[in-house]
Amino acid sequence: MARVGVFVCFCGANIGDFVDVPAVVEEAKKIKEVKYAIDYKYVCSDPGQQMIRDAIVQQRLTSVVVAACSPRMHEKTFRKALSDAGMNPYLLEVANIREHSSWVHQKNKKAATGKSSDLIRMAVAKSIANEQLHEISVPVTKRALVIGGGIAGIQAALDIADARIPVVLVEKSPSIGGKMAQLDETFPTLDCSQCILTPKMVDVASHPFIELLPYSEVIELDGYVGNYKAKIKRKASYVNFDTCTGCGACWLKCPVKVPNEFNMGIDKRKAIYSPFPQAVPNKPVIDAEHCTMLIKGKCGICAKVCEKGSIDYTMQDEIVEREIGAVVVATGYDLWDPKPYEEYGVGRFKDIINSLEFERMVSANGPTGGVPVRPSDGKVPKNVVFIQCVGSRDEAKGIEYCSKICCMYTAKHTLLLHHKVQDSHAYVFYMDIRAAGKGYEEFVKRAQVETGATYLRGRASKIYKKGDKLMVQGEDAQIGQVVEVEADLVVLATAIYPYKDNPDLARLLGISYDKYGFLSEAHPKLRPVETAKAGIFLAGCTQAPKDIPDSVAQASATAAKVCGLFAGDTMKKDPMIAHVNNEFCTGCQNCVNVCPYQAIVTEEIPLGYGFKELRTVAKINEGVCQGCGSCVAICRSMAIDLAGFTDMQIINEIVAI
């Protein structure tokens, strides 16, 4: 005979003010199986938990119902209390009378009280059919996969590897470094970006615990936390990295010229190329789309000049497999395309560039040798207009969010411009200056004082051509007048936009993303680096716009999470997973097809006792099953049941109301 104990929580005023808790307790006492019912101010507190522990022993309870907040909140707390009192923790049921009742029915106390009683009645009915469950322990593969070799990915890989955990770092381009490698100097201290980044890149390449896979992409991820299997496509580079010394003879002689992505297309690279001099690994790859040897079969100059014979035109894409336990996603960002800003003449006027193009121009190793020039005539600009918030904070044409870094780098750009072109003058159209960060406000002040840049508060409304100059029209909201600035060069601070392949990657990994394509964290405040899928973590701009210090901090945080995950040899897993009743299974394999985790396989069993003939039935892989219940819902013969949410338990709940 079931003996159920019911503990109703006031949750201070959260429940107590909107639900008549003593009445709910009285109602609970009327249920036949309830042998003990009591209310308490905070059941989750120590004395509250003690009440549960005492009642379990004294009242010889067979299951426990706690009517309080969402089980997401305190289910673990109460399960612990049950197991402390010697009871199987899965004999607990939580009736959520806060989120499901008191909070949503604040204006109707009577109805909220009635609903709370109903919820308790259901939980009691369900708990009667609860079974004792035991945690499953699964082995852990102690190897991490880091996707993306920008500063976030590099930092995460280094931190994890420093804890003596092997790391596979996958980067889609020929070199690691990411966007940070393209920057000149970094705010707020004006460190040379390459100078602080390249030592880390070299560390990655030489670290004994890091396996660097450049020019590669993750194409498949199977399995579950601690036991993932990743398939990684190593794109054909047509260069044997083992023998190549990176001497550079090949790209010097290559006759094919292609716009250089690293320099934002300002200059040309060759069809065989290494993206930049400090690249890691510093080995060239052949761009198959443009190489005449690969397209037409004519040329072969690089192979002729290569002393080591490292060029191999027959190389094919290669798929490698790695067993891993956790994934850090650090795919970074793209620049938002400012095409909707037609009034700025984007695409029509050559002398409008974006901030990353400006960054390449002022960079010492950039295409113009560190001097900004007008793309139209190659002259050094004197008047430069910087327009902030192009795309950012613009619901009408762009995106709603603030890209976070543009105020800072625009201030930095005015400084860099001032350093490179002494007699220049900068104008900045801005909406607000957002300089929250250590030393940031001081930096903006310093830039303003040092450069004497004219800050105009307001969005530029129009750009038109007058002679070889650009006229930028906008309102200066501080004086309430329309202003017009004659510019030699206009720099648009275009918004940060998520890396374009993020949605595809998210689907491949089985994690969620927002409407822009930023990957979603599990909780915006308390779990900012985890995803909803266990064992997959986020670092850097793949989650939201960030500057370098934030990206690095988040990357280190993911490393801490990965190290925590790998602390033991095995991992405990929730026992609430699906089970197959072979007797009822018809072997139709519909469950195999609907399982989003590929957790169901088939097995052959005898047709019946003593039979030699075999029949096919479904079999659940305990480690992989996440207990989502898709298979339970589609099984027509009701052969699959979900532990903790059995058909019997659900029916009991339905019958109870």
Add this chain to the structure above:
Amino acid sequence: MDYTKQIKEIAGKLFSEEKIDVFIGYRNSGFDENQVPVLIHHYQDVDQLVFTEKSVFNLTNYLKYEHTRNKRVGLVVKGCDSRALNLMLTENQVKRENLYIVGIACEGVVDEAGQKAQNCLECVMPDSVVFDEMLGTPSGKREYQVNADIRELDGKELTERLTYFEEVFENCIRCNACRHSCPLCYCDKCCIDQETSTLYHGANTTSSAFHALMTWSLHLAGRCVDCRNCEKACPSHLPLHLLHKQNEKVVYENFQEHQAGMIEGDRGAFYKYSMSDPDDFIM
């Protein structure tokens, strides 16, 4: 439509070449004008076989019983029957290599009154979609149109519809003939017979027959091929096709014009998981 001669020849050939253990076909009932299914085991019985517009039953139903389990079977299928067979193959209930399928390019069968049957008038695929040998000239796929009964039903208020079905289903005697006659109801232990299912009756106000029929129709949603074996089998003459035709319409309209069993390997609207499934209804 009379393929009696050809089918006798085919069955005779299969037996003489020892390619099959049993042939499922039709024979004249002997006491009236109608035909009944027959399982032929020997060469000498082949002469019993007939096939005319009175060959109404869906013979794939006999593949789910022990008589044919793990045996080499030859059988005759019309367009609708072949779609059911396609689903049985997809759902691993029969092995393709065990079957010799005589497909028919069907011209429609007759109902009890001798008129062309209603489901044949609305048929979307008269030709067999899976076969080893085809008899007749295929006429191709036809356009799907919403059944007249369903249009009428949709015109009614929800409460009116509920009352209608409650009244109709009162005549159900729970004999389960519909289930036994359906080739796609092949579960060894039907969910309706399981103890957990019977408990539902305490939770709703409708009758057990209503509950059973609704469950049954939902398990056939996106799978029913409109062969109407169930209606032919029902001793209470319930309009069971209303349930299936309604589901057919909902599935057609909401699941990319899905039609059951048209393609081999297609599991139907509800039984596949795809990353590109629309999820706009999830808030």
